[in-house]
Structure formats: C-alpha cells, structure tokens
Amino acid sequence: MRVKSSKLILATATCLSLSACVETPVSRAQNLDARVDSPTLTSAQPAETSKNFSIYLTGYTYWDNTPPGSAAIARPVLRQRAGGxxxxxxxxxxxxxxxxxxxxQTLDYPEGTRFYLPRLRKYAIVEDVCGDGPTPQGGPCHTGHNGHPWLDIxxxxxxxxxxxxxxxARRITAVQTAIIxxxxxxxxxxxxxxxxGCQVFL
Incomplete structure (x- = not known):
C-alpha cells in the first residue's frame, strides 16, 4: 500500500510517513522500548486512561507527503485522506x-488513538505512519528524539x-506536552x- 510521507522539520531529519525518514532537516521518531515515562497502550493500561507526557512534535504537509502533492494516509480511521x-x-x-x-507491522500507537496538543490547542488521531524500509524501527520515527516519542502531525x-x-512545520516543531x-x-x-496562521500557544 502506498503511504504518506512526512518531512520532519527540526534540524536533523526528514521523515516520510511509511515512506522515509531521511537525515536532513528534522527528524521525528518514537522509541517505546527506550522510554520509561511515555505511555503505551497495553493490557495493563486501559485505553481510556488519560495521561500527560512529553513528545517531540513535527509536521508534514501536502507538499512533502508520500506521494508529494497528496493527502494520502496509511491507516484511515475517520477519513480516507489526511485532514481534520x-x-x-x-x-x-x-x-x-x-x-x-x-x-x-506494529504501530507505536494503534490507529484511532487520540491525543490533545495544548501548544496547538488541537486534538489529533493516529491515521498514518512515519518511517520507511524493511526495518523502520531503526529510524527516528520509531526510536524517538532525545528520549521523547516522535509524533508527526x-x-x-x-x-x-x-x-x-x-x-x-518548523514553527510547530518542538518538544512539548501531549495528552493521550x-x-x-x-x-x-x-x-x-x-x-x-500556524498558531502556537503557551
């Protein structure tokens, strides 16, 4: 299946959702194995448990998606194209x-998982993947950024x-709080x- 790309914009890597995480501008990633304080959905933690934690947030656009110039997504839940x-x-x-x-394939957070991002004052839902190749778990989308899980909005x-x-994308990229x-x-x-207006708060 064709998936979307994400161009990370921080200062070290570009990540294509289910397409590629390339070291260039920013990188986005997740490392559920190496983090201690980052919540994951397990049998020990009910799906409805709300928790604040720190993430590294980047953004991908219509122009750097995979394929470029599209809103294609890999795991549709509420819609067939990226949006909201x-x-x-x-x-x-x-x-x-x-x-x-x-x-x-196992997503770091299951499709349909919801987050709230106070810095953007937006709710978000997992409907896409970031990372490429036969072992995406070795890339920044999965391994995280300085110990923080990587989410790409x-x-x-x-x-x-x-x-x-x-x-x-550069404006919103930062380590920040999320609520799962x-x-x-x-x-x-x-x-x-x-x-x-690409507004940020806090």
Whole structure:
C-alpha cells in the first residue's frame, strides 16, 4: 500500500510517513522500548486512561507527503485522506512510528488513538505512519528524539506555497506536552494548521 510521507522539520531529519525518514532537516521518531515515562497502550493500561507526557512534535504537509502533492494516509480511521480541524469530533491526522518484525507491522500507537496538543490547542488521531524500509524501527520515527516519542502531525498546506508550509512545520516543531486519551472538553483552536496562521500557544 502506498503511504504518506512526512518531512520532519527540526534540524536533523526528514521523515516520510511509511515512506522515509531521511537525515536532513528534522527528524521525528518514537522509541517505546527506550522510554520509561511515555505511555503505551497495553493490557495493563486501559485505553481510556488519560495521561500527560512529553513528545517531540513535527509536521508534514501536502507538499512533502508520500506521494508529494497528496493527502494520502496509511491507516484511515475517520477519513480516507489526511485532514481534520482539531476539534474532538474532527481531530487532525497524526503519523506515528512503527516496526516490522517477521513481516508484521506494529504501530507505536494503534490507529484511532487520540491525543490533545495544548501548544496547538488541537486534538489529533493516529491515521498514518512515519518511517520507511524493511526495518523502520531503526529510524527516528520509531526510536524517538532525545528520549521523547516522535509524533508527526498533518499541517495541510495545499492552498499555500511549499515554502510557507515548511515554515509552519518548523514553527510547530518542538518538544512539548501531549495528552493521550484526552477528555473531550479541552480548549480548541479549530482549522487547518498551515492555513490557520500556524498558531502556537503557551
């Protein structure tokens, strides 16, 4: 299946959702094995447990997705293309790292997992993957950034230039707080990130 790409924009790698994590501008990743304080969904932790933790957030756009110039996603849940306004009912597509062992793909966070990002005032939902090759677990999307899990959020940007989209991705890239399995009543700034002023809060 064709999956989307994510161009990481931090200062060290570019990650294509289910396509490629290339060392260049920023990298995004997840290392569920090496983190101690990062929540994962296991039988010991009910799916509805809400928890704050630190993540490394990057953004991917319409222009650097895989294939470029598309909103294709690998694990549709609420929609067939990347999107969302950031509300509880319309969370924005987010990509996570994954591993492939004995031909079996396992996402670091299952598709449909919801997050809330206070710095963006947006809800997000796992609908895509980040990482490429036969052993994506060796790339930054899965191994994380300085001990933090790596999440890559859809910025959009079809209606703005690739340069503006990249600038927005750089603006939101940072280690920041996320809430996994968040409550439904948190403050929201609705709208596509790239065309909504690329606002950050806190």
């Amino acid at each position: 306004t950031g509300s509880w009912r319309s969370p924005i597509t987010i990509a996570v790292g994954h591993s492939i062992v004995n031909g079996r 859809w910025i959009g940007g079809k209606d703005v230039s690739p340069q503006e989209s990249d600038a927005c 399995n968040p409550p439904r009543d948190l403050p929201v700034q609705e709208g596509e990130i790239a065309t909504g």
